[in-house]
Amino acid sequence: MIIGGAQENTLLNCLDLVRDYGDDVLLITGPSVGPEGDLLSQGRAGDLPVRILPNLLRSIHPSRDWAASRSIRQAIREFKPDVVHTHSAKGGMLGRYVAWDEQVPAVIHSVHGAPFHPYQSAVAREFFRRCEKWAAKHCHRMISVADAMTDLMVKANVAPREKFQTIYSGMDVEPFVHANDHRDAVRQKWGFENHHVVIGKIARLFHLKGHDDLVTAAAEVVGQNANVRFLLVGDGILRPSLKKRIDELGLTHHFVFTGLVPPTEVPSLIGAMDVLVHTSYREGLARALPQALIAGKPIVSYDVDGAREVTIDDLTGFLIPAQDTGQLARSLVQLAGDEPMRRRMGREGQSRFTDQFRHQTMTKEIRHLYGEVLASKSPRPV
Structure with missing residues (x-):
């Protein structure tokens, strides 16, 4: 939860779900390391329950990542959520995998930016593209913060277009x-x-x-x-x-x-x-x-x-x-x-x-998507 757009989006969504809809929400995150600063240390989370997992870090590290997935699994089993909503590349990979395996009724992922891009080596770009394609099979729907993100992910064959919905990233306007x-x-x-x-x-x-x-x-x-x-x-x-x-x-x-x-x-x-x-x-x-x-x-x-x-x-x-x-x-x-x-x-x-980017508008649309997935009686997508 460093200071950043995706992190602020996530925090506002969690707070809105609690304050405006009375939902039970648990925010799972890793340590906020780096020079960007820490959103949570500023007290902006209020009374929102937060669980910090020491092994959930940005960089790829097989043993730490395995430990992080076990911690996520334990948290999900204790909290018993109806919805798991993941953000970022690492959180999205581990969170979707564990939530899907635990048969959480609705697994959603937000795409704030693709982890593969033209400024990587071809090997790295293909590796991250394949990771995203694998992870996309372990969630019900994906939220793009812009139509361009959907276009990029569909063109890269990560997931079909019907799996995506654009919901602009909200803020306190x-x-x-x-x-x-x-x-x-x-x-x-x-x-x-x-x-x-x-x-x-x-x-x-x-x-x-x-x-x-x-x-x-x-x-x-x-x-x-x-x-x-x-x-x-x-x-x-x-x-x-x-x-x-x-x-x-x-x-x-x-x-x-x-x-x-x-x-x-x-x-x-x-x-x-x-x-x-x-x-x-x-x-x-x-x-x-x-x-x-x-x-x-x-x-x-x-x-x-x-x-x-x-x-x-x-x-x-x-x-x-x-x-x-x-x-x-x-x-x-x-x-x-x-x-x-x-x-x-x-x-x-x-x-x-102004109205389009209000965080209340974002949360309303996100929560409607949760309801759509939970109400669906169709079998799990593959």
């Missing part, structure tokens, strides 16, 4: 609706002046997140509009190398790094922005995109996975081919120099997506 309430104070805190146009990116400083592409584009953007500033929200292993390249390009005064921030600060940081940019090479549907739109900010995004489902060209922002730093720069220059366009796109995004 109110802080983003009110993201601009403290705009001036937050901009002042981070050193931005009234005439600065702030382009923000929210992502770990990690591989495949496209920060280097943004730095490349930034040189052209700043060359055409010296008032542009870039706000990078997040931290990670690439921070030293990114800072070095920014310094070499003479862009030091145009970039601000926030480091790791708690999720509660993200809305106000988006409020301080004028544009949000998303240059990740792969991601199911980055939560930062609807968050920015709900806050009334236009977006510029690479055309990857589910981004096109919220980045509607010339309506809510600009959708561009991945790694096309020239078009990235041109789109950012255009938005930076056109405040009426930014306002128009921001209003359009806010009206389109």
Whole structure:
């Protein structure tokens, strides 16, 4: 339960099921290790029962994974659930296998992003594809956070299309609706002046997140509009190398790094922005995109996975081919120099997506799917 979109989605779903529907819910997770921070330590789980399994870790480790599956099995036997709903690659593999073997009436898996992608070796990609295809046979239905995830999984022959249903990843939208309430104070805190146009990116400083592409584009953007500033929200292993390249390009005064921030600060940081940019090479549907739109900010995004489902060209922002730093720069220059366009796109995004991404909407649709599976008298799919 590190700080991340899939994790927040899972926590909100669990809390909604308890508070709004009176369901009995047990959240099973592994230790929250890594630099991203921990959702549970912030007290956001409230009274939700949580069981942390020490051996349930991200990396593949046969003996630990076997121990984790035994712990999951014990938890399922004690809790006796009607539904097991799994998330992430490791949790999805082990959880589906054990729940299916224990004949849990409804086994559901959410696809937040495929574990196989073009930036792996062919051997690794095929291995993870086969793992997902095997795991898909051990659940009744699969939830995609974007239509693009369904298309990707079906094309890879993981499971037939009828096994999937798209349910967008929900969030608490109110802080983003009110993201601009403290705009001036937050901009002042981070050193931005009234005439600065702030382009923000929210992502770990990690591989495949496209920060280097943004730095490349930034040189052209700043060359055409010296008032542009870039706000990078997040931290990670690439921070030293990114800072070095920014310094070499003479862009030091145009970039601000926030480091790791708690999720509660993200809305106000988006409020301080004028544009949000998303240059990740792969991601199911980055939560930062609807968050920015709900806050009334236009977006510029690479055309990857589910981004096109919220980045509607010339309506809510600009959708561009991945790694096309020239078009990235041109789109950012255009938005930076056109405040009426930014306002128009921001209003359009806010009206389109605020209700769609409410976590209560997500949970209602998920719980309806649980009911469909539980009510079905058909034999188990193969």
